[in-house]
Amino acid sequence: MMSIDSAIMAMAQAARAAAKDVARCSANQKNATLLELARQIEENTSLIKTANQKDLVRAEQMGLSGAMLDRLTIKESTLKSMAAGLREVARRDDPVGTLSPTWTRPNGLQVSRMRIPLGVIGIIYESRPNVTVDAAGLCLKAGNAVILRGGSEAFESNQALAAIIAQALQVNGLPAQAVQMIPLRDRAAVTALLNQEELIDLIIPRGGEGLIRFVVENSKIPVLKHYKGVCHIYVDAHADLGMAEKICFNAKVQRPGVCNAMETLLVHQSVAGDFLPAMALSFAEAGVEIRGCPQTCRIVPAAQKAEESDWPAEYLDLVLAIKVVAHMEEAISHIVRYGSNHTEAIVTRDYERARRFIREVDSSVVLVNASTRFNDGGELGLGAEIGISTSKLHAFGPMGVEELTTTKFVVLGDGQIRT
């Protein structure tokens, strides 16, 4: 029997070979594959659900929580949204092979940058099986081969989806090895994957902080990641308070369990007395628990006292930390100290403060007068996204198809030599 290490290396070698074919295939061929896959997913509903059922039975036996079971469940709507996502990716422009504007050097050399695939991407994720299809679609569109390692709870679902993906690839003349799912539950497979630095160009982990730290600490391959989203909204002295209330409510309540939800609200002291009572009432009606600084607690008697641990907290729940600040500098210092470089917003009518906030806040998405919930590839117009990077190398913010590519220099000459 093959060891885990050699099994993974064989997969990486096959991916490297397949990547050459995917990189060279036409936009039409890739799009046809994406559309075929969307069709196959819709046609194989019962096959996928049967596999998913096995995962669910096993998960229940293992005593997974209701929330975990919910994330694991493939519903009719999950399948529809997978297919719709693939069709959207097929509609987008193909980035591969596009050339930047060309510049000419004094010696006549013409230089440009050509967009090319990264090569082989490894994606390591947890329970939700829809990532399998989303990631495969985005990587394929960008001309890459991909090795997927889904959560062990979704093992059967992922195997079923991978079989359908392989079929769609082959029907369209592409190697099945362009999208491979690791058929092993053992975590040693992850470590083995992270060692394939000669064959894999990029690792993207998606999941909880524990998974991501494990990947960063064990990978010899470059990693694109975000650890957490501790997103702030700063309501300025010159804010339209009605607008601020709507934006803050949306950012906290619309979907509290996601990374671009607001976790801390910062309010300028000159408007705190006017703003916070009504805001706190709306939050109370929505079931939001407030952890406030001393000033907040004086204005909002129902607020609990915030502990130091509340400021860097990513609640992912109907809980909100609120701090009254003396000026915008204090708001920005608070964000620098406790933020996660994910998403920050200011609500203000003041031109100069808006400009300064944009300039001085170092987050992947900085918004003026809009909800933090817009940090999302779809919402910002990138199409589907494969994640949100909070590290600054290569990509910072939502990552779409283009972020799964790179550029090389193309130089056209007529015999130039260097003197």
Added chain:
Amino acid sequence: MMSIDSAIMAMAQAARAAAKDVARCSANQKNATLLELARQIEENTSLIKTANQKDLVRAEQMGLSGAMLDRLTIKESTLKSMAAGLREVARRDDPVGTLSPTWTRPNGLQVSRMRIPLGVIGIIYESRPNVTVDAAGLCLKAGNAVILRGGSEAFESNQALAAIIAQALQVNGLPAQAVQMIPLRDRAAVTALLNQEELIDLIIPRGGEGLIRFVVENSKIPVLKHYKGVCHIYVDAHADLGMAEKICFNAKVQRPGVCNAMETLLVHQSVAGDFLPAMALSFAEAGVEIRGCPQTCRIVPAAQKAEESDWPAEYLDLVLAIKVVAHMEEAISHIVRYGSNHTEAIVTRDYERARRFIREVDSSVVLVNASTRFNDGGELGLGAEIGISTSKLHAFGPMGVEELTTTKFVVLGDGQIRT
């Protein structure tokens, strides 16, 4: 006494604080600092040379080779070229704060990307002290703070240069901690630096393969690197053979010790008999030793027989491997197998082959009818360069000022919330 770990952490913390100031300072202030530094280097010639003399005495006592001593020596011309480099960097456009074209979403949100500094950069390099000044200038222009760790042989020279840099910063109202030189010879300082993932955003190693592998294996921080340049020129069946001879001669002989020099020449079999005898004669006159495939050895009797180890070799010397290939596919397969994704060129008059070579060769710079020696930030119009990346993440190819920055999303709204 402070431990090495805490000394390095203190430097990283100081750099992080200084980075905030450098990121926000104006283009004028940065350029004034660069010009001041150029002036100071020219005015402090004797101080720098005295320090360099100490390094040279020590290096001779330790028995360093002549080539090493040469790289370590700061001559009048070295200082002039440092100053000229800084003035060129000062003249370039400032990338920080520039905005991409703005796009508008259906809900009225206006989205753009703003170019921002990376933050804190660590640069680890070997003997040549000019890297100290070049790297400081580029990092400063891009709005970053930098921690430098020069080779221990250049310790005194680097300390002298660092003192001058600190002075130029302070004269222009910038914190001296924006450019820090690690004042320790101990290699443990490098390991300590590579552990500061919370405070440092990017590591760039410059030097031999051993140094770079050490950095990659020990860094928790993203690394931009190139291991080696095994550069190829493919002379096609449809090449202008006179042009091919000039290009190949330039690529091998003009400066054989650098990473963009040609190491392997691939020749189409249909022109090998016409091309190689004259080419070999030129090479012989220049003292180039040839290691050939069997066909090459039949055409060029003076050639030695190439071993398998010649194909992936980076000679960095007047040695050249030559292989006759049956067709362009064989040339490309050879490049895929033995190349280093650094620089590859084709010489051809055939439109379709030029197009295919550009598309299918996966190197950071791909040239048609020009010498591989043009893979250089200055030559390609990027201004000075901090190195050449052969990994595809973030930057691929020569890295100028812009590659030391990233972008964040800026979103301007009028109260938009997500529904």
